[in-house]
Amino acid sequence: MRFGEAQLRSRGRGPARERGREVTRMGNPTREPGRGEIVLEGLTKRFADRLAVDAIDLHVAGGEFFSLLGPSGCGKTTTLRMIAGFEEPSAGRILLDGRDVTYVSPVKRDVNLVFQSYALFPHMTAYENVAFGLRIRRLPRAEIDQRVREALEVVRMTEYAQQRPAQLSGGQQQRVAVARALVMRPAAILLDEPLGALDLKLRKEMQVELRRIHRETGMTFVYVTHDQEEAMTMSDRIAVMNRGRIEQVGSPRDLYEHPATPFVAGFVGETNRLRLRPTGTRGTTLVADYGDDGVVLVAAPAVPGANGSLGLLVRPEKMSVCRAPGEADSWLRGTIREVVYRGELTRFIVDVVTGDTVVVDELNDGCTLLPERGGQVTVSWPATSAVPAEPGTQG
Amino acid sequence: MRPPLEDLPGVAALPRERTRRPLPGRLSRAVTRHGGVVFAFVFVALLYVPLLVLALFSFNDSIVCSFPWRGFTLKWYAEALGDENVVTAIRNSLVVAAVVAPLSVVLGTLAAYPVTRFDFRFRGLASGLIAAPIAVPWEITGVAALIYFVRILHWTPSWGTVILAQTVVTVPLVMLIMAAALARFRKELEEAARDLGASRLQVFRHVILPQVAPSLVASGLLAFSWSFNNFEISFFNGGFDLLMPVWAYSTLRHAVNLPIVNAVGTLVSAAEVLLIACAYVIATSRSGARTAKEKMEVFMGEVG
C-alpha cells in the first residue's frame, strides 16, 4: 500500500498538496522537509561506576536513517535513551529541531522509542496499543481510528489488530511496536536494537520492512545496533561508537573505504590483520622488508609497539593473489591453505610469511589462472589500502 | 581524539555550554523520584511508633503510661516477673506453642506429601478439608471447638483443648508452605533414590527431608509464633488456664493502662523480634543471598 498522491487526495488531503509541501508521509501534509533534526552537543553520561558516554557531538539530519553502531557497552543505547528522555545527561545538550529538549520529560518529547523488548501493553489488543498515545492526546475517535489503521497497514499488521500481544509472534509484536511509534508522527523514531531477538530470516525481512517504512514515511530514524552488517544495509549514515566516544561518522561507504581509526577499520566489514616487524624507513614510509619473501610498505604514519612489532589492517578485496605487485604495492609470499568458490568471487585463505593467515577475495574475472590449494602465491595490495592497527598518530 | 563535528550550517554557531536542569524542574523531579520511598519509609516507621512508645513507657517511673517522663526504672519488669499470673501465663503460652508447633508441622507435612506426590480420587476433597480452616474466622473456630469440647466430649477447657483447637488452624498454614516446598523439589532426586532401591520412607528421610528442611523450620517457627500470639482461640478454649494474650486482654479490660502490661509486652515483642531475626539470619546465610527472596516468599505464602 503506497501513499501516492491519488490516494491521499481521495482521503481529502488534496489541499495540502496545493500548499506545495511533500505529502508522501503517512498522509501528514504538515511535515516539513528537514524536520526531525537532532543535534547532540557534548553529551555526557556518567554512572556511579563508569563513564558511559563521553562528550559526544552529533548531528542527525531530518529524514535520515541514522545508525549508532558499536560493541556492547559502547554507550549507544545510553545515548539513544538520553535522546528519548529516559536518562538524564550528566552534561551537554540535546536539540530537537532547534529546541533544547535536554531536560524535557519523555512524556513531552516529540520522539518515540521502539523498545528492544517491544514493551507492548499485555492487556490491550494491537489496535489499542497503537491507539493509546492518540487517546492521550484526546484526538477525536474517528481520527484515531483512521491513523491507527494507517499505521497498522504500513507495518502490515491489519489482520492482527484485535489480537493481544501474547497471541503474536516476536516479529509481529515488533511490528506493532513500530506502528505504535509511527502513529504518533514524531519528529524522530528511535529504535533500540529492535531486531535482536528475532531469528536470522526474520531479521533480514524486518530490515527490508523497516527500510521501506522509513522511505514511505520520511521520518528521521535513529537506529541502535551492534551488528555492522545490519547498520551498513539500512543506514544513510552511521556513527561508530566505542567506549563512550564516536570514532567516526559517515556513510556506509565512507566507513568501509576510508576508516578513520583502527577501531572502525576492524569493526566495520571484514579485515585481515598482519603482524609486521618494520626494518627501516623509506622517506616517511615505514618498511618491513622480508627479502625475497616480500616487502610491506606502511603508507600512513604509524608507530611500532614497544616490542617493535606493528599491526596492519587490510581488506580482503584489496588483496590479490593474481596480480604482479608494482612499486607502490606491498607484497608477501604465502601458501594457499584453502580455496572457497563463492560465485562471483573466489576466496583464498593464505598463510603468509609473517605467520599470519589472510583472506583474499578475488573477482573471478580478475585472474587468468586461479591458484590451487597448496600453491605458492604472492599476495599483494596497494600500500595505501592498509591501515595501521596500533593506535597511531592518526586523527 | 574525536572526529570533528560535521560542518553543517547553524551547528557551529551554537554555544557549547554546560547546562543544568532548571531549578523548578529539579525540585519536582526530586519529589517524583523520592516521594514514594519517603512515604513508604514514613508509613512503616509509623507502624512501629506505638510499639516504641509502649516500650518507652515500660521504663517510665509512673503508674500512668503517658508523659511526662518521671525517670528511668526497671520496677515494672521486676513486678511483672514477680507476678504469678504473668509467669504462669507466659509459661503456659510457651508450653502450648511448643506442642502446637511440632504437632502441626508433622500433620501438615503428612498432608502436604501425598497431595503433591500422588493423584488419588479424593485428593481435592481431602486437601480442601484440611485447608478449610483458613477460610473460617478464628473466633468461630474457637467457639465451635468450645461447644464441642464441653458439650460433646465433656472436657474442661484447659491448655489441652487450646492445643487441639490451635493446631486445627496451624496445620493448613504448614500444609501450604510444605506443599509449595515439595512441589519445588526436584522429582528426579527422588526417582533416582527409588531407582537405587530406597523405600519411600528412606527417600523421605534421606533425600526429601534435608532439602525441604528450611521450609520445615520456617513453618515450625511460624506455627510457634502464631500459637503464642493467638488470642481468639485461646480466649474461648483456655478455661482457667491463663495464656499470655488472654491475660493481657483481661487485665486491660479493667484498667486503662498498666505499665506492667507494657513491660510484659515489651519483653514478649523483643523476644519475638529476636526469634524472627535469628530465623532470617539462619535462612539467608545457609543458601546464599538469594534466599532472602525465598524467605519472603515463605512469609508471603502465609498471607496469600
Place this chain on the structure above:
Amino acid sequence: MSTTAEHGAVVAAAGTRHRSWLQPLVYIASPLGFMVAFFAVPLGVLVVTAFQHASLYSSESGFTLDNFRTLVTDPIYRDVALTTVFIATMAMAIQLVIALPLSYALAFRAGRLELPLLLALVLIDELNPIVRIYSYRMLLGREGVVNDVLLALGVVDRPLDWLLFSKFAVIVVLATSWVNYTVLPLYASMKAIEPVLLEAAQDVGAGWLWRWRSVILPLVVPGLLVSLVLVYIPLFTDFATPGLVGGPSSYMLGNTLADTMLAVGDWGLGSALALAMLAAMGVLSALSFYLTRLRQSQ
C-alpha cells in the same frame, strides 16, 4: 503441580497399581482424621446447637428456630451488624488508600530500601496482636502522645476525646493491624509489571495519571479485589480490637459473640450468631474464589 502429581501417580502405579489408593491414604489419614475430629465435627456441632436451646449450664435437645428469630427481630443485632459493616468497610477503604502508593513505592521506587522495608512489614505481623492493639492506647488516649503533641503545637486547647475508645480508634487500629494482607499481594502484582511498560507509556505521552489508569491499575486491580474481599473477613470478625480500644459505640459482632458465649452463656444463641457470621464470611470467600477463577480464565 498437577503434572508432578500425575508423575507421582505414574511412579506409584509403576510399582503397585492396585495399591495406588492406599499409599496416599496412609499419609493423609492422621491429618485428615485430626481435622475431621476437631474441625469438621465441631462445626457440625455448632450448626446443630444453633437450632437448640443450649447454655453453658444446661441444654435441651429439640429443634427450635428461636435463636435465629432473636437474631432477626432484636434490633440490637441489626445495629451491631451495621456498626461492624461500617467499621470494617472504613478500615478496608483506608487500607486501599495506603496500599496503592505504598506498594507502588516498594515495587518501583524503593531501590536499596525495598528489602528492608518489606522485612519490616513482615516482621511487625509476627508480633503479638494484643500488645500491638494495646500500644495504640498510649498514643490515642486523652493523655496520649498524639494529644500531647497536638496540645504542644497549639492545634487544640483541649485534648481530643474521640481518638480512643471510639469508632475512630477501632478503624485506625484495624486498618494498620491487617494492612499486610492488602499490601503484600498488591506489591507482588506490581512487581510483575515490567518497568519498561511504564517507560513505553511515558514515551507515547502518558503522564502519571494515564500510566496509573491505563497500565498499572488494569494489571493489578483483579488481584487487589481478591485481597480486599479476603481482608474483609478478619476486619469483620475481629473482637480484640474493639474490646481494647473501642467503646460502646464501636461494639462489633465479634464482641457480641464473645459476650453471648461467655458472659451470658446462651450457647444456642451464640451458635446461631456464629453461624450467621460464618455464612456471611462464606459468601465473601466464595466471591474471592470466583474472582480468582475469573482472573485465571482471562
